[in-house]
Amino acid sequence: MKPSTAGWVFAAPALTVIGLFFGLPVLAAxxxxxxxxxxxxxxxxxxxxxxxxxxxxxLLNNPLFWRALGNTMYFVVVGVxxxxxxxxxxxxxxxxxxxxxxxxxxxxxxxxxxxTVVAVAVIWRYLFHTRYGLVNWALSWAGIDPIDWLGxxxxxxxxxxxxxxxxxxxxNMIIFLxxxxxxxxxxxxxxxxxxxxxxxxxxYITLPILGPVLLMVSILxxxxxxxxxxxxxxxxxxxxxxxxxxxxxxxxxxxxxxWNLGNASAVAFLLFVLMTVATxxxxxxxxxxxxx
Amino acid sequence: MNxxxxxxxxxKAIVNGLLVGLAALSLAPLLWMFAVSLMxxxxxxxxxxxxxxxxxxxxxxxxxxxxxxxxRYLFNSFLISTLVTIIAVLLNTLAGYAFAKLxxxxxxxxxxxLLAALVIPAQVxxxxxxxxxxxxxxxxxxxxxxxxxxxxxxxxxxxxxYARSIPDELLEAPRIDGAGELRIFFQIVLPALRPILVxxxxxxxxxxxxxxxxxxxxxxxxxLQTLPVALASLSREHVQDNEMMMAGSVVTVVPVLLxxxxxxxxxxxxxxxxxxxx
Numbered sequence: 004m005k006p007s008t009a010g011w012v013f014a015a016p017a018l019t020v021i022g023l024f025f026g027l028p029v030l031a032a033x034x035x036x037x038x039x040x041x042x043x044x045x046x047x048x049x050x051x052x053x054x055x056x057x058x059x060x061x062l063l064n065n066p067l068f069w070r071a072l073g074n075t076m077y078f079v080v081v082g083v084x085x086x087x088x089x090x091x092x093x094x095x096x097x098x099x100x101x102x103x104x105x106x107x108x109x110x111x112x113x114x115x116x117x118x119t120v121v122a123v124a125v126i127w128r129y130l131f132h133t134r135y136g137l138v139n140w141a142l143s144w145a146g147i148d149p150i151d152w153l154g155x156x157x158x159x160x161x162x163x164x165x166x167x168x169x170x171x172x173x174x175n176m177i178i179f180l181x182x183x184x185x186x187x188x189x190x191x192x193x194x195x196x197x198x199x200x201x202x203x204x205x206x207y208i209t210l211p212i213l214g215p216v217l218l219m220v221s222i223l224x225x226x227x228x229x230x231x232x233x234x235x236x237x238x239x240x241x242x243x244x245x246x247x248x249x250x251x252x253x254x255x256x257x258x259x260x261x262w263n264l265g266n267a268s269a270v271a272f273l274l275f276v277l278m279t280v281a282t283x284x285x286x287x288x289x290x291x292x293x294x295x
Numbered sequence: 296m297n298x299x300x301x302x303x304x305x306x307k308a309i310v311n312g313l314l315v316g317l318a319a320l321s322l323a324p325l326l327w328m329f330a331v332s333l334m335x336x337x338x339x340x341x342x343x344x345x346x347x348x349x350x351x352x353x354x355x356x357x358x359x360x361x362x363x364x365x366x367r368y369l370f371n372s373f374l375i376s377t378l379v380t381i382i383a384v385l386l387n388t389l390a391g392y393a394f395a396k397l398x399x400x401x402x403x404x405x406x407x408x409l410l411a412a413l414v415i416p417a418q419v420x421x422x423x424x425x426x427x428x429x430x431x432x433x434x435x436x437x438x439x440x441x442x443x444x445x446x447x448x449x450x451x452x453x454x455x456x457y458a459r460s461i462p463d464e465l466l467e468a469p470r471i472d473g474a475g476e477l478r479i480f481f482q483i484v485l486p487a488l489r490p491i492l493v494x495x496x497x498x499x500x501x502x503x504x505x506x507x508x509x510x511x512x513x514x515x516x517x518x519l520q521t522l523p524v525a526l527a528s529l530s531r532e533h534v535q536d537n538e539m540m541m542a543g544s545v546v547t548v549v550p551v552l553l554x555x556x557x558x559x560x561x562x563x564x565x566x567x568x569x570x571x572x573x
Contacts, residue, residue: 035426126328137344
């Protein structure tokens with residue numbers, strides 16, 4: 004077997020799996036989103052009709068879709084910067100020469116990342132419990148009255164964001180930490196000789212060099228946060244008053260609760276378009292600022 | 296005093312204080328989970344919540360396994376995650392090595408298509424995939440849960456990045472001696488790739504173990520459910536029983552935490568191969 008033949012043979016199994024169980028379904032999803040595939044079509048394929056863009060039009064006229072989109076955007080717009088800020092802060096702390104026991108702290112910060120989201124969501128639902136929760140107990144020390152974190156439509160989303168930041172910041176922290184460690188020490192040395200304060204060093208050395216890492220982390224986090232699902236599914240079931248229904252939550256309910264698979268495919272595609280627009284926008288801004 | 300007008304001991308105290316505070320916030324929910332899982336039924340429904348049980352018990356764990364079938368879910372999770380890991384490591388390694396070292400026609404173009412496909416969220420494929428597997432009779436089967444995870448673009452990418460560092464001479468010499476490509480792969484490439492194989496295995500296992508949406512969709516039969524799916528449905532039915540829920544969370548979370556603690560060096564390195572150096 005020639006190496007080039009072997010190349011095809013070696014790549015073929017993985018490519019087949021990806022093509023068959025990912026590529027093909029993605030293309031089929033586009034077709035599916037143009038049909039009224041529902042529980043009747045599931046029972047008998049003859050009931051399937053081509054509806055062109057009806058699913059998309061109906062979605063854009065569906066208040067719940069806009070609600071879900073709004074909730075997801077809320078999660079992304081507040082959650083992503085918060086998450087990245089905490090990650091960067093933690094990385095700076097771990098990178099600082101002043102800290103002790105760094106391997107321990109690094110592991111502690113990272114532990115939530117590897118935990119199963121459903122299991123820790125169950126924990127946080129309990130922590131946020133109005134009467135028995137530790138969060139309200141801690142707040143009572145500061146003289147703050149109990150807050151109905153998960154039962155009040157205004158607080159449900161912030162609660163989920165807090166949970167998500169807790170769960171995820173360690174991941175980006177590791178990447179930031181590697182980026183920080185790659186910055187040559189002499190740059191800071193030179194800046195110190197010139198009399199630059201810590202704040203100035205951070206602004207004029209750390210941030211610009213970290214730019215590409217920051218961009219990559221932002222894109223990854225953005226993409227991840229658009230895919231909010233398990234948290235509202237476990238913690239709030241989309242409530243109260245649909246305040247935590249996310250786009251994917253809507254997709255799941257449309258598809259696998261009501262069996263409107265055509266409609267759900269349209270939801271998935273709209274989410275994909277939205278994610279593409281958001282990440283492209285981010286890259287456009289980064290390019291204009293000279294990052295990359 | 297340094298230039299920022301802060302004495303060194305104060306700066307040190309602030310940095311370490313923040314580190315301790317952040318570590319406490321990271322670990323507290325997990326420690327709390329352990330503490331509550333050992334409490335008597337109903338003990339945690341008090342205010343202020345007790346931090347430790349007055350008489351710790353394994354009752355909740357016993358109930359979970361004896362009455363709630365937790366052993367079954369644990370087995371399902373282990374089986375599915377192990378199958379995914381073994382198959383994904385093999386297929387992704389073969390492909391990653393091919394993309395790095397075996398120059399087949401159209402290699403770069405195929406790879407570019409794969410990279411472009413990375414931006415498509417998995418959820419887009421779920422509806423047709425469900426219908427496909429239904430046609431194939433794989434809904435409510437272990438195979439249905441395993442199939443989409445058997446190979447992945449990110450895994451291929453990870454192996455490719457690493458395999459590029461294998462010197463060409465190492466592969467050319469046995470070729471001249473007439474060794475077949477398969478033999479070269481198993482005798483030379485696999486040993487050379489060992490560090491990244493460990494990383495890939497951890498990623499695959501954790502990914503499969505922690506996955507929620509796909510098992511939720513494909514495994515509605517209670518006997519086949521994985522831990523996260525079972526835990527989610529448990530939490531929807533028995534919202535009151537906090538002690539039992541926390542025990543269920545412990546069973547779900549501890550295996551992955553242990554895996555991470557033992558192999559964290561490999562895991563964290565893999566994270567960086569896939570991101571910063573990418």
